[in-house]
Amino acid sequence: MYAISQLSKLLGISTYALRYYETEGIVAPDRNAQGERVYREADVEWLRFVLRLKETKMSIAQIKQYARLVAEGEHTREDRLQLLETHRTFIRQQLESLTTTEQMLDYKINFYQSHIMKKSLQSQQ
C-alpha cells in the first residue's frame, strides 16, 4: 500500500503524472477514509508495465485503450491480443532501427576517434 508520493519515488515519475494517468483511466487506485489515493501492489505492477509500454513508444492514447479493454473484462481478450501483437511488431521494428543506428554510430565514433588519435600523435611529434 503506497501513498501517491511514495509511489512517485518508487516508480520515478511525478505525482502529477500519476494523477494524470488516473484521469485518463489508466489506473484506478483505492481511496482511504480521507479520500487520499492508496495504490495496491497490483496497481504498482500494472504501472510498471504501463511504463514499459511508454518506454517502447506506446502513446498514452493506446495505453488508455488497452487499460479500457482490461477493465471491460473477458470478452475483450481477442482485442487485447491484437493490440499486444501490434505493439510487439512495432517493438521489433524499433529493435531493427536501433541496431542499425548503433552500427552507424559505431562507424562514426571510430572515424572521429581515429582522427583525434592522428591529431594527438602529431602533437607528440
Next chain:
Amino acid sequence: MYAISQLSKLLGISTYALRYYETEGIVAPDRNAQGERVYREADVEWLRFVLRLKETKMSIAQIKQYARLVAEGEHTREDRLQLLETHRTFIRQQLESLTTTEQMLDYKINFYQSHIMKKSLQSQQ
C-alpha cells in the same frame, strides 16, 4: 537534386517538417533562381541520419546541437564524439528495455492465446 515536395515523399515526412528543420538549423538546402529550396544528395544523406537519430529518441534540440557542431567545423570533433557516444549509450539502454518488454509481451500473448485456444476447443465440444 530534389524539390521540397519530392524530398518529402522520398523521406516520408511532411514539407512542413522539412521547413521546420531548416528554421531550427538542422538542414540548409540550396536555393534556385526562384528562391525555392533545392536539396542535394548530401542533404538527403544527412537527413536520413537525422531521422535515424529521431527514431532512436534523440530530441530536436540535441540534433540541432549536433548539427551546429558539424557546421562549426574541425575544432568541435571532441564534442561531437562525446555527443555520439552519449547517444550510443542511450541506444543500448533502449535495446535492453525493448528486449525486456518484448519478452513480457511474448509471455502475455502466449497467455491470451492459450486462453482463446481453450475457449475455441470448448466451443467445438
Next chain:
DNA sequence: GCTTGACTTCTAGTAAACTCTAACCAGTAT
C-alpha cells in the same frame, strides 16, 4: 488553537514538434 505537511480538485499553463493559414509570387496550361 494554530501551524505544518501532505493530500485533494479544478483549471490554466507549458514544452516539444510539428501543422496549418494567409498572403504572395513565378512558371505553365487553356
Next chain:
DNA sequence: ATACTGGTTAGAGTTTACTAGAAGTCAAGC
C-alpha cells in the same frame, strides 16, 4: 488573359503529455 500548380514567408494553431497554481481538507505536532 486567366487559372492552376507549386513554391515562398510569417505567424498562429494543434496535439501530446504532462506540470503548476490556487484554494481547500484533514490529521498530527507544538
